[in-house]
Amino acid sequence: MSVEAKQKAQWSARVRESAEKNLPPSQLLPDEQPVYVHSWIYVFGVLTIAAFGVVLVSGLWLSLKGPTWWHTSSIGLFVNSLHLWSAELFFFFMVIHLWGKFWMAAWRGNRSMTWVTGSVAFLASIGTAFTGYLSQQNFASQWIASEGKDGLNAAGIGAFFNVLNFGQMLMWHIVLMPLVVGALIVIHVLLVRKHGVVPPYPLEGQTEFDTGPETVVDVKPPSGGEGGAS
Amino acid sequence: MGAMRAAAAPLSTAIVNLNHPAHYIHWGWFQISVANLLVIVLMLVVFVLALFVPFPGRRFQ
Numbered sequence: 356m357s358v359e360a361k362q363k364a365q366w367s368a369r370v371r372e373s374a375e376k377n378l379p380p381s382q383l384l385p386d387e388q389p390v391y392v393h394s395w396i397y398v399f400g401v402l403t404i405a406a407f408g409v410v411l412v413s414g415l416w417l418s419l420k421g422p423t424w425w426h427t428s429s430i431g432l433f434v435n436s437l438h439l440w441s442a443e444l445f446f447f448f449m450v451i452h453l454w455g456k457f458w459m460a461a462w463r464g465n466r467s468m469t470w471v472t473g474s475v476a477f478l479a480s481i482g483t484a485f486t487g488y489l490s491q492q493n494f495a496s497q498w499i500a501s502e503g504k505d506g507l508n509a510a511g512i513g514a515f516f517n518v519l520n521f522g523q524m525l526m527w528h529i530v531l532m533p534l535v536v537g538a539l540i541v542i543h544v545l546l547v548r549k550h551g552v553v554p555p556y557p558l559e560g561q562t563e564f565d566t567g568p569e570t571v572v573d574v575k576p577p578s579g580g581e582g583g584a585s
Numbered sequence: 586m587g588a589m590r591a592a593a594a595p596l597s598t599a600i601v602n603l604n605h606p607a608h609y610i611h612w613g614w615f616q617i618s619v620a621n622l623l624v625i626v627l628m629l630v631v632f633v634l635a636l637f638v639p640f641p642g643r644r645f646q
Binding site for chain 1: 624627628631632634635636638640642
């Protein structure tokens with residue numbers, strides 16, 4: 356077996372070649388975008404990721420002191436509020452991102468998996484928020500747990516987990532669900548980088564925007580010109 | 586209990602007093618809290634603004 360054939364037989368070489376082929380560095384971290392990205396509706400995806408970053412950092416901070424910290428400390432109350440409001444903003448931006456992508460049919464141009472991973476990330480985020488509300492250590496979390504238990508049992512999925520088990524739900528909230536949502540977001544963003552940002556529908560009589568990243572229009576300012584956002 | 590009261594003190598001085606049951610709106614079978622309705626309306630407003638407000642900076646092609 357030749358040296359080249361031996362290298363190809365290794366999984367590390369195959370992964371590297373696949374990554375180089377599908378996500379070259381210039382595509383993974385682009386410095387230019389198609390001209391149609393020059394719109395506010397295209398910023399809500401990255402705003403969602405920014406809010407997710409604050410959720411993660413404030414959540415890690417809360418994990419240092421535990422779920423009852425915010426009941427007994429004004430700093431704990433502040434960090435808990437940071438966690439709550441960043442989660443609120445995460446959903447706020449994600450829903451607007453979802454509406455924008457739905458009305459421009461963002462699954463076009465071989466982007467079906469981008470759409471699917473985004474949709475599943477949205478559903479997983481709802482589960483993450485739910486387990487977060489179960490971890491508040493107050494009457495609201497008890498109420499949500501007892502009502503949620505009935506709803507989940509009625510849906511036939513209550514045998515797989517117990518929302519009345521605080522320890523179980525806290526571990527779901529701080530370990531399992533963040534891993535799932537984080538992995539889905541990473542895959543979603545990599546797919547966006549691979550297939551490029553979806554173009555809007557063309558106006559009547561307008562030429563269809565090409566959808567591949569290889570047709571990206573250079574939107575850098577001309578040399579010596581005024582700087583632009585995109 | 587003293588520590589818990591100290592932590593809860595900022596709530597009493599919040600701009601909007603949230604220390605009461607939520608207000609609800611009913612339309613026949615449909616029921617929604619005012620807070621949730623406000624968030625949905627705000628999302629719709631921001632969505633429409635994002636479509637029509639010009640993005641800053643020059644557009645190069």
